[in-house]
Every structure is written in C-alpha cells, then in structure tokens.
Amino acid sequence: MRADLKFIEPWIAPGSRVLDLGCGDGTLLEYLQREKQVTGYGLEINPEYIEECVRRGVNVIEQDLDEDRLSSFRDQTFDTVVMTQALQAVRRPDRALEEMLRLGREGIVTFPNFGYWRLRLFQLWRGRMPMSSTLPHTWYNTPNIHLCTVRDFEALCYEHRIRIRDRTVVDNAHRSRWYSRLWPNMLGQIAIYRVTR
C-alpha cells in the first residue's frame, strides 16, 4: 500500500465520488475503488501512467492540470478532489486549490514542506537551492516550480477563505512523529491537508 494512503483513506467516505488530480499510475483510485467503493476519475498527462491506469481499470482522463479545461467540469461534481504531490508543480497553485473546491466539497492536498529543517539548513550552509530525497531535482530541471512551507500553505488558505479541516505532517516514509506534530513547519517533510469551504 502506498504510504500516504493510510492518511487519506479515512477522509474519504465509502461510495463517494473522487477526482484525483495528477493521479499517476492510478494506485490511489484503484485502492479506494476496492476498499471504499468510490467512483471517479484520475487526471493525468503522462502516457505511461494513462496506460497503467487503463490496465488497472481506473478511469483516467488525459488532461494538463495547467490548462483551464478543468473548468469544463461542473461545480460540485465530486465529493472529494485529491491532489497528491502535484500542487507545487502546477503553474498557479492558488487557482488549482480554488478549482479543487469548486469541483468538490472537500479537497485533500499533499506537498513537500519546504520549511523542513534540513532544507533550511541546506540553503543556510551551502548557499544553494535545497535538495533532498523528497526533492531530488536541481533548480533548473525541477518540476516543482512553486514550493511552499506549511505556513505558506496555511496563509494561502486563510487569504482564500479556505477552511483547514485536518492537517498531518509526516516524514519521508509517511510516518507521523510526535515531534513533527509539535512543530510541523520545522519537522514535517510532507504535509497532508484536508480542506473545505
């Protein structure tokens, strides 16, 4: 089981309608279909991932999250809109978040926390753009063009009047540690949010 699933799964009601933005190979949807009888779709642009979704029997729709076409789906079509590890890679994360909550009642977002202490230290000591196992790319070829910290994300939610229903921060292996709960922006590597209006 993919490690982040155990945090996401309890937030998804059985039989609900789910949209997975940047669904990858369809692991999440396949799991939710089987365990929670959800229905829904994944959006993806990578041809290999699309093929894998089809092979698994997951509904997948080829779509670039950066294009405005998401808007062609009707308001509140879904119960939950999920975006795992993709927020930092879209051109306008603020719009993506707005769009998620237009399409669905609730949104689940996960992203690498740029406030993690090791990343801060990396930049402080080396004076270079931080890299880590979560963020293995160099600055010039990274797909992660809008990295943010836990506090950045929460500020964005506040500005857009988005309510945070739940928050978890975990380490790279998706373990939730007592100390990272204590100081999430400093000690959490991956942030997992459940947001609504």
Add this chain to the structure above:
Amino acid sequence: MPEIFPSDSVGLVEPRTLHFPDPLKLACGRELPAYDLVVETYGTLNQDASNAVLICHALSGHHHAAGYHSEEDQKPGWWDNCIGPGKPIDTNKFFVVCLNNLGGCHGSTGPSSINPETGRPYGPDFPVITVRDWTNVQARLADRLGIDQWAAVAGGSLGGMQALDWAITYPDRLRHALVIAATPKLTAQNIAFNEVARRAITSDPDFHGGRYQEHGTAPQRGLMLARMVGHITYLSDVSMGEKFGRELRDHAYKYGFDVEFQVESYLRYQGEKFSENFDANTYLLMTRALDYFNPAREYGNDLSQAMAQAKCRFLVMSFSSDWRFAPEHSQKLVNAMVDARRDVSYSEIDSPWGHDAFLLPNERYIRLFRAYMNRIAGEFTDAR
C-alpha cells in the same frame, strides 16, 4: 492456410451475406421490406457468447476490416493494424464482427441494389439512413449471431459515432464502447465540407438525379471531387507538408493548369481510384448520416442527459492533429460522460496524421488500445 500472410494477420477471410426478411422501420419514417447484410467475422465466439466485438466502419468503409480476401491481395482490411492475433483487438481472445452498413455499396442492401417493388436499382429512392438505423440493424445482426451483449462496440470517426449510439440506444447490450476520432455532433464547418462533396456529385451531368445506373453511367468526376475534398480533411497541414511539401512532379514549372505539384497528383489519384470503386448515392447517404448524427437532440440538446442513458464503460481517443473531428469534440463528449457519471477513460494521442490517424500504426495509440481491450478480455476470462 498458406504461410504467406504475416503471423499477426487473421489471414484469409471470406465475407458472407445474411438475408433479413423482416421489414425495418427507419428514422425517416419509411420502411425497408427486407435487406441483406455482408458480414465478416474473425476469431471464435466463446460458449456464453461473451467475447464478441462489433466493429463499425466509417464513411467509406465496409465489412472487410482485417485479413485478406485472396493470396493476391495487396492490402489487408481497413483496420488490420488493430485487428488480428496479438493486435489490440486480439482475435485469439475476441470474436470480431464487422459488417457493411445498410446503404453501403459493398454488398449490403443500398442504393445500387434492386428495389423489389420496381425491379430497378433503388438509386435516389433508397431511404435516407441515419446512425440510429444502423444501430438498429446491427442489433438485429447481433440477434442473428446469438449475441445478447457485445463485449465491446468499437469504431473510428463515423464508426465511433455508431459505438456511441449503441451505448445510448441499447445500454444493456454492450459492456464497453470505444469511441475513436469521433464527435457527438458535426459542426457547421463539417457539414459545409459534406455539402461541397454532395454538390460535386449531384452537379455532375452524369448524375441523372441519382438514376445514373439506369443510364449506364456514373458521376465519377463528381465523386472524385467529393473524395478529393474529403481526403484533404482527413490529413493535416503538417502531414501533407511532410509527404509532399511543394514538390513538383516534373521538377520545373510548366505554367499551366494540369498537374504541377505532387500533392495534386496524389489527390487526383486518390479521387479517381475511389470514384471507380464507390457508389455516389452511397456517398450522399453516408455524408447525410454524419450530418444528422446528434444523440443529444432527443434529450433536449443535453448531451449529459443522452449519456445518462448509457451503462457501458467508455474509452474515448482523439488525435492531436485531427481537425475534422478535433480533440475538443471528444473532450466535450467526455465532459458529458463525467457529468452523467459514466465510466470513461480519455486520451489525446499525439499524431501528425490528422483524422486518418485512427487507421495508422502509432505506438501510443496501439498500446493504449491493447491495454483497454486486454482489460475487457480479463472480464470474460475471469468469469469462465
């Protein structure tokens, strides 16, 4: 079977003609007393008839979708890239059925058939046929073959529209629909191109109001023009540029109006070849069927409502350079399916070959097609 055919070919195939003696009520209000359908099948129907796939042909297609009619055949059937052992529609797993649609000119009853009431060819008296009529006829064919429910109905272009119509009209009689390079309705531009094609035919002096057969002639010049116009819309600017560019046939300008550029030569050749083998009245009829197709019309022009009738799962594919039925058409269709909570997967395949791409080999297209069909095959092999 001789070893001269490729190993992934269905090999030598033979069409057969099925007679349907019961009258058929048509969308136009008229009735055909009886009709024939020419059919080809590949593969073997399994015991519970759960592995049958219906292939629907496009504007100028026919029942010969795969394999060869003789050892001398230069070219296999029109969808041989996708049908055969180990191909996306794997004939080791599926029982594949393809027919020449009613109104066609490859052996099924159509305008060039003899009207039993007059003893003369139907010609212009043949009723105008719609996609819905075809769907109904194909359902009767399914009855005849003992197929209650198709594992899948598949087609490209006008064939994709038939697959779509199946999903809406007979929701319990198919499990999957593959709608490829199609559209839920034609645009004004599409209809305009069809109209140019029809005018080319009907204004040919040899057309004789559609009774050219009785005059022992055929509007070949008109049909050739129609095909030339059509052919341009099947290709793309890029693919034509790549294939012909501005290449001259004789390396120098001749300052005249005969064939100068290679592209002209190609179009004339394609047009001529087509006009020798296709019936003009059938061409009129097929383009009209395209124009009329609009399943949303019966549901207050709400495509989502139309899609809500369907129960099957869908694979929708479009091609990036297709400007006849551009990817936007497929996206609208997919949005309506999502709106209607249907199961659908959609992909826009990168291809420079325009609308024709659905007939051509393309790795991504073939792979996705195969992945989806294998998934379908998994459903009935699991059940056995």
